[in-house]
Amino acid sequence: MTPTTPRRPFTRRQLFGFGIGAAATGLLAGCAVPGSTNVNKAGLIPAAAGGETVTLTYWAWLKDLQKVCDVWNAENPKIQVQANWIPGGNSGGYQKMYSALAAGGGPDIGQVELRQIPEFMLANGLVDLARYGAKDFQSKYDEAAWAQVEFVDGVYGIPQDTGPMGFYYQTAILEQAGGEPPATWDEWKVLADKVRKTGKQNYLEVFPVADASPFAAYAQQAGARWFKVDGDEWVVDMTDDATMKVADFFDGCIDAGLVDTSAGAYSPGWYAACASGRIAAVTSASWGDALIESIQGGKGKWKVAPMQKWDASGFGSSAIGGSSAAVLANAKHPKEALEFITWMTTSEEGINAMIKYCGIGWSPAKDYIGAQRQKPSAWFSGQNYNEDVFVPAAKEQNVDWSWSPVTQSAFTSLQNQFRRKITGNLKLSDAVELAQAEIVQSFKEKGLSVRTAR
Numbered sequence: 001m002t003p004t005t006p007r008r009p010f011t012r013r014q015l016f017g018f019g020i021g022a023a024a025t026g027l028l029a030g031c032a033v034p035g036s037t038n039v040n041k042a043g044l045i046p047a048a049a050g051g052e053t054v055t056l057t058y059w060a061w062l063k064d065l066q067k068v069c070d071v072w073n074a075e076n077p078k079i080q081v082q083a084n085w086i087p088g089g090n091s092g093g094y095q096k097m098y099s100a101l102a103a104g105g106g107p108d109i110g111q112v113e114l115r116q117i118p119e120f121m122l123a124n125g126l127v128d129l130a131r132y133g134a135k136d137f138q139s140k141y142d143e144a145a146w147a148q149v150e151f152v153d154g155v156y157g158i159p160q161d162t163g164p165m166g167f168y169y170q171t172a173i174l175e176q177a178g179g180e181p182p183a184t185w186d187e188w189k190v191l192a193d194k195v196r197k198t199g200k201q202n203y204l205e206v207f208p209v210a211d212a213s214p215f216a217a218y219a220q221q222a223g224a225r226w227f228k229v230d231g232d233e234w235v236v237d238m239t240d241d242a243t244m245k246v247a248d249f250f251d252g253c254i255d256a257g258l259v260d261t262s263a264g265a266y267s268p269g270w271y272a273a274c275a276s277g278r279i280a281a282v283t284s285a286s287w288g289d290a291l292i293e294s295i296q297g298g299k300g301k302w303k304v305a306p307m308q309k310w311d312a313s314g315f316g317s318s319a320i321g322g323s324s325a326a327v328l329a330n331a332k333h334p335k336e337a338l339e340f341i342t343w344m345t346t347s348e349e350g351i352n353a354m355i356k357y358c359g360i361g362w363s364p365a366k367d368y369i370g371a372q373r374q375k376p377s378a379w380f381s382g383q384n385y386n387e388d389v390f391v392p393a394a395k396e397q398n399v400d401w402s403w404s405p406v407t408q409s410a411f412t413s414l415q416n417q418f419r420r421k422i423t424g425n426l427k428l429s430d431a432v433e434l435a436q437a438e439i440v441q442s443f444k445e446k447g448l449s450v451r452t453a454r
Contacts, residue, residue: 039329040128040154047335048078054333056081056340058325059097060111061088064357071353072340079336081109089113090408101125101329108331109341114148114322115403117156122405122446127327128154132335140346144397145364149324157324158341159364161354163285164393165217165318167305168292171381173198173280181305185249188308192258195280203273204280207250208264209422212414213320214283215250219243220401221318222310227404228453234404234443237453238436239429245310247428254421254428261422266291274298283307285320286390287361293379300378304385307393316396321361362390406442413438 048054058065058081065083073080084107086093094116100106101123112120120126134155138146145159167181174180177195182188192204208214219226222242228235253259263269265282273279275296282288292302307317325341327334344350346365354360355370363369373386404410417431426434436452443450 039124040131044131045332045334048333053077054079054336056109056333056337057107058083058109058111059086059093059107060084060109060325061086061093062111062354062358062360067357068344068350068353071349072343076340079333079340081340086111089116097328098123098125104330106328106330108327108333108337109325110328111160112157112324112326114145114157114159114162114324115407117149117324117326118403118405119407120326121151121156125329126156127329127331127334128156129158129327129334129338130155132338134158134338134342137342137346140342140366141364142366142394144319144394144399145322147399147401148322148403157326158338158345160323160325160341160345161287161321161361162364162394163287163319163321163361164390164397165221165283165285165307165320166385166389166393167281167283167307168288168302169281169305170274170277170298170301171303172301173202173277177280181303182308183306184312185308185310189249189253189258192253193256196258199278201278202280203258203260203278205259205282206263206265206270206279207254207259207261209261209418210415211264212411212418214265215246215414215418216411217318217320218246218250220398221307221315222246223315223398225398225400225402226410227402232449234448234450235453236404236436236440236443236450238439239433239452239454242310243432244429247432251421251428271295285361286386286393287321287359289377289380289385290359298379300381302379303381303383304389306389315398317393319397322364323361362394404443405446405448406439409442410435410439413442 056079058069060083069081069083086096089112097106097110117126130153141159142162145162149155149157149159169181173195174191177191177198179191179194182191195202195204219242222245224240224242226236226238226243228237250259254261260279265284270279271294275298282292292298309316325344327337331337344354348368351363351365351368351370352372355372369386369391376382376384413435414432417426417435418428420426420431421428440450440452
């Protein structure tokens with residue numbers, strides 16, 4: 001599917017709404033960011049003098065990130081990088097960053113999920129890397145990945161990894177059900193019914209009411225764009241035809257008993273169900289392969305197919321997850337930080353090290369997926385699924401999709417309302433509408449101008 005109009009990322013003024021972002025700064029995470037309000041209006045911080053050794057700090061929850069930094073450090077004695085582990089973003093990592101920024105400190109580089117970048121921008125917590133030459137590297141990245149870090153007049157992070165999606169499945173269970181990997185969601189529904197008929201506890205997939213990420217990804221694939229701008233006003237559009245189509249589809253699947261809603265993918269119950277053959281498949285991101293490999297006795301029983309489409313001409317994939325390496329507002333050496341993070345995310349050395357030591361999701365680099373991912377996988381039945389499935393998937397996404405400064409509260413609202421499908425039989429379409437009203441209120445509480453599209 002090709003968007004009918006070119007993607008127009010938000011300007012900083014549109015992000016803040018009527019220019020009041022500074023007034024709203026203290027509303028995010030309960031803290032303001034001293035000295036950062038004009039960080040992207042002040043003069044450029046010059047590169048270090050020729051004889052000076054620079055030490056950059058990098059806060060992230062990636063395991064063994066220091067080993068990646070050591071590969072760089074060995075070849076770049078004048079720019080050394082020290083990695084510091086922090087908890088996952090919403091498990092305390094973001095609060096740690098916000099608190100450090102509020103105290104006038106913080107690292108040079110921070111791991112910030114792609115969907116969290118607008119919230120950090122609202123807090124004036126990120127350096128506009130376009131001022132230091134980031135756009136010179138744009139052609140090296142997948143379009144969908146770059147679209148999440150660029151906001152018209154600036155670049156507020158460098159894509160670190162992404163999560164294009166595919167359909168992981170157990171071959172024997174699909175064969176038993178007399179089905180094949182589905183090309184469309186309608187075919188997926190037929191297959192789900194066939195799998196249900198193989199046993200009363202058997203399901204094709206789960207639909208997690210306590211995690212809105214998959215639903216958002218499905219809506220994104222259907223062509224939805226929940227957050228837009230009109231002049232200086234935010235427009236929230238979550239009851240559009242694309243989103244309602246997805247909600248009605250899964251409403252019907254839940255009512256017909258075609259999906260398991262008791263647990264989400266990668267939960268202990270899910271692993272047990274997959275191992276015993278009660279869950280046949282999962283539509284998930286590229287990084288799901290490492291998690292699926294933890295299924296007991298699963299080696300050689302799984303394969304990967306392209307994600308099923310909403311219609312024949314629709315987007316071929318979607319995305320869940322993905323992070324950026326962002327330069328935080330109080331960084332003393334943004335130019336050197338940019339040099340390191342672009343090496344880490346585009347060079348063969350950097351990408352291979354990130355896969356080997358950190359187990360990153362999909363490489364955002366346009367032309368290199370990593371040596372390890374160019375080989376067939378014994379675990380996935382000898383399939384070269386990364387090149388067969390995820391290389392195309394990374395290029396078949398909805399690049400018009402954008403996140404907003406209220407992403408976390410948006411997910412909380414959706415999840416709370418989705419649970420009512422199970423506890424009170426609320427229709428998913430009604431749940432989305434109720435969540436939208438709460439999300440609009442979240443914009444207002446941050447001092448942002450907002451309206452709904454319909």
